[in-house]
Amino acid sequence: MRISTVEQMRALDKRAIEVYGIEDKLLMENAAHALYFVILKALGNIKGRKFVAFAGPGNNGGDAITLSRKLHSNGAYVKIYLMSSPEKYKGAAKMNYEIAKRIGIQMENFDGDNALVRMSVENADAIIDGILGTGISRNVEGKYAEAIKIINESAKLVFSVDIPSGINGNTGKVMGTAVRADYTATFGLPKIGNVLYPGFEYCGELYVSHISFPPENYEDDNINVFINEPIPLSPRKKDGHKGSFGDALFVAGAGNYYGAPYFSALSFLKAGGGYSRLATAKSVVPFIGTQGREIVFHPLPETDAKSISYTAKEEILKIAKNVDIVILGPGTSLHERTQKLIEELIGEIEKPIIIDGDGLTALSHNTSILKERKYPTALTPHPGEMSRLTGKSINEILNNRIEVARNFAIEYNVILVLKGAHTQIAMPDGRIYINMTGNSGMATAGSGDVLTGTIAAMYGLGLDFEESVRMGVFVHGLAGDLAAQRKGEDGITARDIMEFLPEATKLLRDEYENVKDRYDINVV
Numbered sequence: 224m225r226i227s228t229v230e231q232m233r234a235l236d237k238r239a240i241e242v243y244g245i246e247d248k249l250l251m252e253n254a255a256h257a258l259y260f261v262i263l264k265a266l267g268n269i270k271g272r273k274f275v276a277f278a279g280p281g282n283n284g285g286d287a288i289t290l291s292r293k294l295h296s297n298g299a300y301v302k303i304y305l306m307s308s309p310e311k312y313k314g315a316a317k318m319n320y321e322i323a324k325r326i327g328i329q330m331e332n333f334d335g336d337n338a339l340v341r342m343s344v345e346n347a348d349a350i351i352d353g354i355l356g357t358g359i360s361r362n363v364e365g366k367y368a369e370a371i372k373i374i375n376e377s378a379k380l381v382f383s384v385d386i387p388s389g390i391n392g393n394t395g396k397v398m399g400t401a402v403r404a405d406y407t408a409t410f411g412l413p414k415i416g417n418v419l420y421p422g423f424e425y426c427g428e429l430y431v432s433h434i435s436f437p438p439e440n441y442e443d444d445n446i447n448v449f450i451n452e453p454i455p456l457s458p459r460k461k462d463g464h465k466g467s468f469g470d471a472l473f474v475a476g477a478g479n480y481y482g483a484p485y486f487s488a489l490s491f492l493k494a495g496g497g498y499s500r501l502a503t504a505k506s507v508v509p510f511i512g513t514q515g516r517e518i519v520f521h522p523l524p525e526t527d528a529k530s531i532s533y534t535a536k537e538e539i540l541k542i543a544k545n546v547d548i549v550i551l552g553p554g555t556s557l558h559e560r561t562q563k564l565i566e567e568l569i570g571e572i573e574k575p576i577i578i579d580g581d582g583l584t585a586l587s588h589n590t591s592i593l594k595e596r597k598y599p600t601a602l603t604p605h606p607g608e609m610s611r612l613t614g615k616s617i618n619e620i621l622n623n624r625i626e627v628a629r630n631f632a633i634e635y636n637v638i639l640v641l642k643g644a645h646t647q648i649a650m651p652d653g654r655i656y657i658n659m660t661g662n663s664g665m666a667t668a669g670s671g672d673v674l675t676g677t678i679a680a681m682y683g684l685g686l687d688f689e690e691s692v693r694m695g696v697f698v699h700g701l702a703g704d705l706a707a708q709r710k711g712e713d714g715i716t717a718r719d720i721m722e723f724l725p726e727a728t729k730l731l732r733d734e735y736e737n738v739k740d741r742y743d744i745n746v747v
């Protein structure tokens with residue numbers, strides 16, 4: 224499914240109106256109907272139920288008034304609080320306001336927090352939030368903030384129209400304050416703010432309605448943000464040998480960094496990969512060797528600090544020639560000579576590579592080396608590492624995740640995985656995939672190492688490089704969700720994520736449609 228910006232949604236509305244003649248009042252009717260269905264689904268029946276709706280000054284308010292008329296028509300009691308003078312309404316919103324007035328639906332101006340409003344809310348079964356939609360243009364203050372406070376303090380079921388009021392439709396950021404909804408129905412396509420955190424969380428259960436747009440209305444290459452849907456894995460070769468499922472080289476580890484090489488190299492095998500090689504400083508081998516017997520070790524000369532020595536370069540390049548994919552950087556340390564080694568390997572390895580951890584720090588000294596690469600490259604930074612790569616502050620990155628990731632991927636011709644809740648995967652042609660698997664328990668040391676191994680495993684299973692990165696991120700999150708289901712989010716460790724990789728891959732093979740549905744946005 225595509226995800227749109229606010230501006231793209233406006234263009235789609237315009238096209239629906241101008242090309243197909245689906246007038247704005249039809250769109251509004253459809254929008255109201257969609258949320259009506261969600262309410263029906265949540266409450267069972269409507270008759271005799273009491274609703275309080277807050278209607279803002281724009282079309283979001285118009286949708287709320289239209290919905291109120293539907294609820295009224297089906298036997299509910301509705302009271303609407305108008306956030307500003309109804310003279311402001313235009314087009315479909317104005318028409319629906321006038322219909323509601325003629326019908327005699329109770330409408331009052333909201334002049335700020337007071338006992339009467341609180342009492343209406345207290346007596347209601349549910350609240351409709353149509354205060355602000357995608358037209359939010361500044362921070363929420365004054366009586367708008369007061370209305371949101373009343374809603375959030377009410378402990379009633381809250382249904383948001385399009386997007387919880389106060390959430391920025393392009394970024395998912397809270398603009399001062401925002402409604403915490405139980406359900407949200409969004410219209411046309413989900414907006415980026417519905418899908419990125421924290422907006423996603425504020426939506427509660429998220430539904431999308433296509434409000435009668437024909438499917439071709441969405442076929443627009445400029446709308447190039449997508450949900451990261453899983454890609455079906457082809458059946459495993461029954462007569463396969465370990466080389467059939469990929470041969471991966473991990474250049475990882477240093478004295479005191481035993482977890483990163485272990486988790487990355489072993490996760491490759493757990494997620495379905497065939498042959499896992501670990502090239503690491505020689506004194507690291509005995510520490511991991513006893514636990515990771517399935518891994519093939521290439522002990523390398525080391526520095527005084529027990530990190531991989533620069534002199535290992537030719538040997539690494541030689542091994543790299545015989546593998547399918549190379550992973551650079553998990554726990555290689557910040558030793559200056561080792562960093563130099565990794566930096567040069569990035570430029571010289573003639574295989575697809577994944578760069579993570581200390582490899583990203585090595586790269587940040589000279590990002591232009593990426594431009595020399597003629598083979599596919601994926602980077603998996605968290606926002607801190609992204610900050611090092613771009614020189615931008617972490618806040619700047621968090622506030623513009625999509626743009627920052629996209630610009631980097633295009634400029635350096637790489638796949639950039641910007642990690643975090645709902646990780647973004649940016650492709651060199653400008654497409655972005657937003658990943659929906661995973662949970663907060665996965666923000667744990669070593670989780671990123673498991674990710675690199677999982678991506679490499681997907682490549683070993685026969686997906687192309689781009690698909691492997693997408694599926695690696697998906698499967699890693701799915702394994703984390705399975706771990707959370709079993710153990711709770713609080714105590715998940717990298718080991719737990721790794722241990723659930725076989726189950727995650729199996730689930731995708733056995734129950735592909737179920738898994739896909741579980742992480743899709745429901746259509747009403």
Ligand SMILES: NC(=O)C1=CN([C@@H]2O[C@H](COP(=O)(O)OP(=O)(O)OC[C@H]3O[C@@H](n4cnc5c(N)ncnc54)[C@H](O)[C@@H]3O)[C@@H](O)[C@H]2O)[C@@H](O)CC1
Pocket residue numbers: 232236250251254279280281282283284285286354355356357358359360361362363364367384385386410411434
């Ligand atoms: N395809 C779609 O997405 C459709 C969208 N529709 C609705 O239209 C909405 C967008 O409508 P509008 O563009 O009129 O925008 P909104 O209804 O979101 O609000 C715009 C109004 O709010 C004011 N405003 C902005 N920020 C404010 C703040 N912080 N405090 C107080 N007032 C503020 C603006 O001055 C303007 O008057 C959508 O969210 C959706 O509910 C539907 O009617 C039908 C189709």
Ligand SMILES: [K+]
Pocket residue numbers: 283352353354355356383384385386387388
């Ligand atoms: K809203």
